[in-house]
Amino acid sequence: MATSPSELVASPSLHKDGVSGPPFPRVLIANRGEIAVRLIRACHELGMEAVAIYSDADVCAAHVRLADRAMRVGPPPPAESYLRIDAIIQAALQAGAVAVHPGYGFLAERAAFARAVEAAGLAFVGPPSESIDALGDKLHARRTARSVGVEAVPGTLEPAPIDRPDQVDAIMADAERIGFPLLVKAAAGGGGRGMRRVATPAELPAALVSGSREAASAFGDGSVYLEREIRPARHIEVQLLGDVTGRVVALGERDCSLQRRHQKLVEEAPAPGLTTEDRRHLHELAVRVAAAAGLRNAATAEFLRAPDGAFYFLEVNTRLQVEHGVTELVAGFDIVREQFLLAAGRPLSEAALAAAARAAEPAGHAIEVRLSAEDPGRDFAPTPGRVLRWTMPSGPGVRVDTAIEAGDRVPAEYDNLIAKVMVHAGDRDATIDRLRRALDETEIAGIQTTLPFHRFVARDSSFRAGDLSTGWVAEHWDGPAEYRKAAEAAQLAAGLAALDAALTAGAAMIPADPVIAGVHPTGNGRWQRSGLEAAQDRWPR
């Protein structure tokens, strides 16, 4: 690092609460959408100026409007804008920023970006590039876990030698030892890319080759390895914070079992059904892996929980997670604020240590649903477009992180996530009630979103019972059937609205006097009736 982050502290003067002034005078937010808005808000709360970056698709986006300054980085495609390390570093230097927060996605877990930021003399708000490198390689992370006695999902620890025909028998032997069905996974992977499920030995060679090819095109690294498929499994992750002294603490865990295509849909904290001992044990495992990897700033250790209650280490995400908000709500603690302080070289704050001490015995419960521009009736296909109506819930215990307003366009170029609706209450039952209420208040028109799915989840008895697994969505959600029910109601409502409007308009032309059977008050001449009929018959049959 060219400059120590602590030298960049703007003002050494102490606030009255004992915290010294803003950690940085000006920060570049290398992201867009709701997370950029979330980060800019934290900057402003800490008294820092926020510099946004934008592509041509985001000239009027919310994060640009909220920031103190905005720098254009390129045309809409991510590869030409939000993924351009050189343009972003240049924007940061030009705007006079001294730190860069990557958010999640885009460049957040690219060690090359962290290195470039450090080389430019700026502070990277996140784990150091060495940690990103070490933990981004899943095989390295698995070996690290084993070295400190944390059990990873059973599988191989070295890349499968798929380019060595003489090693085929060795791979098959590994596979037989792990047991079928198993998963072929990319060492550099994430988001399910390069992943293949293999049910029988005969499918293995093809899965290794296609998984490796997909991994090579997605990550530039075709290394794949084998891992047992744990099913049904729960996906539980632990929020971690570390400071420059090497101290690492866990703030609590989240259950993110509700997924489709390895993308999370619903997250909650704490994970339901765990005892205090389970939590202590899980948090301790996560801290052990992270400490061994030299983690600093914020990261998340992911585990699978088998039906017998055993935890298996999966991987570490070296960034702020999308779902960090539920932990913030339960812990009563601002993770993003702490990230900035940690990046400036400060030790873990008193608030962070207090939150970590409470982590195994959480008071309260929080659930987040990800509202995405996707059609849950058509296998969550993306639905970009213009949002015409946008009414987000509010009231007790509701937090909405979004960058959308009515009239905004959801661009097709970027992530489909448009809002995170988080609810917080004393216990899980009350939280689910609050979620149902909040989603009933939510009104979105113009584009299809995942709102119907989330409304279904909030009413579902197995979700309330805490009966969660990564296969939950496939087992419980029948999108087309739900759509059909709603479409029937929509047909009826549209017809009734049109009919009522027509009758109301027609009423103006009907005499106010009631027509009594057979006798019209002013006579019932044939001409009169004929005229009335003609008036009523003006629509084509």
Added chain:
Amino acid sequence: MSAVPHPGLAVPAAGDGRMPDPRGVRVTLAPGAASADLPPLVIEPPQTPLVPTARVTGKGLLGGAAPVRPAPPPDPDEHRHVLLNEIPTEAELLPLDAERAILARGGPGGTRDRLLLPTASAPGAGRGVVRREIVVDGWRIEVDVEPAARAALRERARRGREAVGHSGPTEVHAIIPGVVVSVSVTPGDAVTAGQQLLVVEAMKMQNELRAPRDGTIERVVVGSGRTIEVGDLLLVIS
């Protein structure tokens, strides 16, 4: 039930500004977006005879069935009956404001769904057809609303076209009375199915008449400005 008067739900106007027919509307799911194949829904108000006792028989001006008039404009009432595909059903739309409403089905003990009927109408679906967006339980659904009578007419015309065989010359007859505004073909022209043949103005609406099949125009019987009645021979395709 709530007796509070409401301004009614704003209905986006059809392309040409005409109101839907109070005698009944037909609602279909807009093509493309739908992932469910729901049949069209015809909604009619309960038909109340205008003169139920003094039924006139014979061949007079009022001969035949007693004239009917639509039910009066509704007050919000959960017990309101409508005919859904000719089946009497209790269904009522209770507006909350200009864009929100509650759909009450099956009377007081039935279901109540909250829905959103945004006034901004979707891109037009065609003449006389209103396309609008309804949001139910978070689902965004686009439907096409048109007068049921008009839909039935189109349906009849389609069946008529299908019934037409492909052997021998086809006589094209008028299916509506009116005035021929223009004739776009002359004898000897080759036409393809769906091509416009002539335009008939009826009830201040211009109706295109399209070729029922491929062929060559053998004869054109009518000219522009001519008044025609239902069943009149217009032209022959061979």
